[in-house]
Amino acid sequence: IGHYMYVDSVYVKHFQEVAQLISPKTTAPISGCLSFYYQLKQESSIVFTVYLRDTSGFYEEIWKTDTALSVDWALAEVDFNAPYPMEVIFEVAFNSAKGGYVALDDIAFSPVYCSNQTGTPFNPANAGCDFEEDLCNFYQDHKDGPGWSRVKVKRNVYRTGDHTTGFGYYLLANTKFTSQPGYIGRLYGPTLPGNLQFCLRFYYALYGFFKMSGTLAVYIFEENHVVQEKIWSVLDSPKGVWTQAEISFKKPMPFKFVFVSWCKSFWDCGLVALDDVSLSLGSCQAADSLLHNPGECTFEKDECVFTQKKRGRGSWHRRRGPTPTSYTGPKGDHTTGVGYYMYVEASDMVYGQRAYLISRSLRGIPGKQCLTFFYHMYGAGTGLLSVYLKKEGDDEELPLWRRTGEQSISWLRGLIEYESDRNYQIIFEAIRGVSMRSDTAIDDILFQAGPCLEVEEIQFSSGYPDSLNEIEY
Structure with missing residues (x-):
């Protein structure tokens, strides 16, 4: 005495007419078993198919009927995975109006695969x-x-x-x-x-x-x-x-x-x-094609939430591949090895000169937050890299992190735990060292709510005196 969905060839007006029943679009990755009951009767060719359709309009067939007659309700089950937004489409294609129908009922989804109903889905x-x-x-x-x-x-x-x-x-x-x-x-x-x-x-x-x-x-x-x-x-x-x-x-x-x-x-x-x-x-x-975390920046497309803060001639540059000066700087970015990163070119600066990369205003929240990034400090004349926190309404910048001198020929990870219940900005400051072999780079910056789950393993540095930080230009 219940209801079901039904389509009949008597309503067909054109050759190869198609009827579609389309599900709502998924909003989160799902996988498991799609099941439904159907009846099918045809006097000429009727094609009953189930598809997945993504946001670009691409159709992927996941099931097709293999019988021309099913007077009683028949159960169909099919495994499927949709890690991206998609729709399920039940499609009936009529090749003529000589008779036939398809009925559909009790559409259900289970997170356990049809072929593994007693086990757990593949992760x-x-x-x-x-x-x-x-x-x-x-x-x-x-x-x-x-x-x-x-x-x-x-x-x-x-x-x-x-x-x-x-x-x-x-x-x-x-x-x-x-x-x-x-x-x-x-x-x-x-x-x-x-x-x-x-x-x-x-x-x-x-x-x-x-x-x-x-x-x-x-x-x-x-x-x-x-x-x-x-x-x-x-x-x-x-x-x-x-x-x-x-x-x-x-x-x-x-x-x-x-x-x-x-x-x-x-x-x-x-x-x-x-x-x-x-x-x-x-x-x-x-x-x-999925949107990246707004709190993450790999510099692959642009500088994300960061801009230059001009205080003199020093500046940050977005680059891929090695830096122009030999025996300093990275050979490639940290993300893929062939992508982009931000760096300071020491040959364009003088000893003690500074370059600033500053974020836009970020929303403050109660409790601890974690800033993760990768940095590269290689070269005999490497200077200093610092990270500062500037809270809205404050004149002073709070130092959070600093590394001095040559650290490694490869990328190292920096972890900073901080708190700010007011809107704030993060500032990366690079100071040019004693020689042109002083290129400094950063990549893969990530802002996360909550405390850092790991502790940074500190490298010993060859070091410059603290007085270097007092040089102003």
Whole structure:
């Protein structure tokens, strides 16, 4: 005695007319089982299909009827994932008006996949790893050699640490002297369900005297096949710089992704480093189109909430790649290795000159807040980098953080915990050191409510006297 939705071919006026029933648009990522009951009767061809449609208008078919007659109500179940805003569309296409109908009822959604109603849904976060504690859900195939090693190298002015913090763990391949030309090291990820779109992101760094192209690749290994399919391979990239790679892929059957390293040269195998592997649902392009956290700035498109504060000739510049002066500054940005960052060019300034980068007015809130950023201070003449808090209505700027002198050849992470219940501004101040090898850079700034969950590991600096901070121009 209840109601249901119904469409009949007697209402068809044109050849190949289509009727659509469209759901509300989702506002948060969802995954699980879509179920519904339907009846279908046709005397000529009727096509009953269920689609997902994203905000760009792209249709993805997730179900189609395989029968021409269903007098009784039939249950249909289909797994689906929507990490981005989308609509579910029930579509009936009529090829003629000779008779036939489709009825639809009891549409339901469960967060547990139809094929796994007694278990838990797949969580893509379980397929990622920062290697800080162990290999997570990854494992190695040792039959070809020593494989990947989990290492920890403290950053200094000569070498790079891990990508996560600069002081943690990462994986390194070709680390043993037993590695020979043709040696292969394989690192297997966990099993992933089929028929889903995935985005794999990771950071890698290459070290070696010879060309390193092809020394790292990613393969897909379907569990019911022996053959592996290559989906990505490294080309030449800046040596010793953490670079981000991202790959979109989809397979019909359950599969694993495999990181494969090769020793290609008899004289020098080189080193291949891997860190911060993450997996998400949907294509990488779709994820990139989502709005970024308004409290986050990577400088990829612009200076975000920051502007120059002119006090003399010193200024910050947005740049990608290495800085113009040798033996100072980063080789690339922190975010991807090939993106943008902000830096102060020392050759345009004189000793003791300052450059200011100041945020717009930020809303104050009660309680602690955390500011995270990455900084780069490399060069024999490196000066000083400071961060200040200026509260609305105050004339004085409150010093929050400072580093003096050469710190590392690679990016380091800064953490600042502060409080302000009034509107405020954050100021980055760079002071030029004793020589032109004094470029200072910052990247990947993040404002977060609440206390910092980690503690910054302090680097010892070569140091300039405190009096340097008193020089005014």
